[in-house]
Amino acid sequence: MQAIQDHYPAEFSHCYGCGPANPHGFHLKSYIDGERTHARFTPASMYSGGYPGNVYGGMLASLLDCHGTASAAAFAYRAQSRVMGDGGPPIRFVTGSLKVDYRRPTPLGVELLIEGTLCSLEGRKAVIDLTLSAGGEVCVTGVMVAVQFVAKA
Numbered sequence: 001m002q003a004i005q006d007h008y009p010a011e012f013s014h015c016y017g018c019g020p021a022n023p024h025g026f027h028l029k030s031y032i033d034g035e036r037t038h039a040r041f042t043p044a045s046m047y048s049g050g051y052p053g054n055v056y057g058g059m060l061a062s063l064l065d066c067h068g069t070a071s072a073a074a075f076a077y078r079a080q081s082r083v084m085g086d087g088g089p090p091i092r093f094v095t096g097s098l099k100v101d102y103r104r105p106t107p108l109g110v111e112l113l114i115e116g117t118l119c120s121l122e123g124r125k126a127v128i129d130l131t132l133s134a135g136g137e138v139c140v141t142g143v144m145v146a147v148q149f150v151a152k153a
């Protein structure tokens with residue numbers, strides 16, 4: 001199955017968190033499945049936070065950031081009964097705001113599951129609820145306001 005990020009145009013594929021064309025990035029891959037989106041990522045030990053064995057909070061925010069904007073795009077395509085990569089004008093989102101709550105320490109070296117659900121989609125603004133869990137326990141929750149990107153002439 002193709003990831004949402006695989007449909008980003010080449011000129012927008014350099015995102016550090018999820019751009020397929022960034023050789024140094026995380027290459028996060030997000031997928032839509034019914035009412036939810038999901039992505040999986042296993043942070044290596046280099047992403048350590050302040051105390052041993054747990055993930056740096058900025059890294060966790062990055063994962064929510066990329067998964068949130070990808071989710072917004074996927075939900076917007078669905079709302080317009082479109083399929084990503086259909087050749088029509090691309091629908092792309094950037095992060096307007098991202099609120100992150102760190103609810104329990106997130107372990108390093110464990111596969112993390114990042115999930116998104118659509119809270120609202122009005123005009124150019126999508127609100128996405130986000131969770132990040134490890135071993136079935138929710139470690140981080142977030143709320144993103146994603147704004148549809150419109151290139152200025």
Ligand SMILES: CCCCC/C=C\C/C=C\C/C=C\C/C=C\CCCC(=O)SCCNC(=O)CCNC(=O)[C@H](O)C(C)(C)COP(=O)(O)OP(=O)(O)OC[C@H]1O[C@@H](n2cnc3c(N)ncnc32)[C@H](O)[C@@H]1OP(=O)(O)O
Nearest residue numbers: 012015065066069092093094095096097123125145147149
């Ligand atoms: C700066 C852009 C960077 C260039 C990106 C280029 C293209 C992107 C295209 C595709 C993306 C492809 C791949 C994405 C890959 C990875 C993404 C990872 C996530 C990121 O790494 S992404 C970078 C960090 N991100 C930014 O660098 C954004 C900087 N910023 C802005 O570019 C503007 O600030 C913008 C566009 C956000 C809004 O500006 P604007 O003038 O176009 O829109 P406007 O003000 O009319 O707002 C329309 C409606 O959004 C509401 N709204 C706006 N801002 C809000 C906020 N902060 N909180 C709550 N609601 C907000 C308003 O309240 C109104 O809502 P309502 O319609 O209900 O009144």
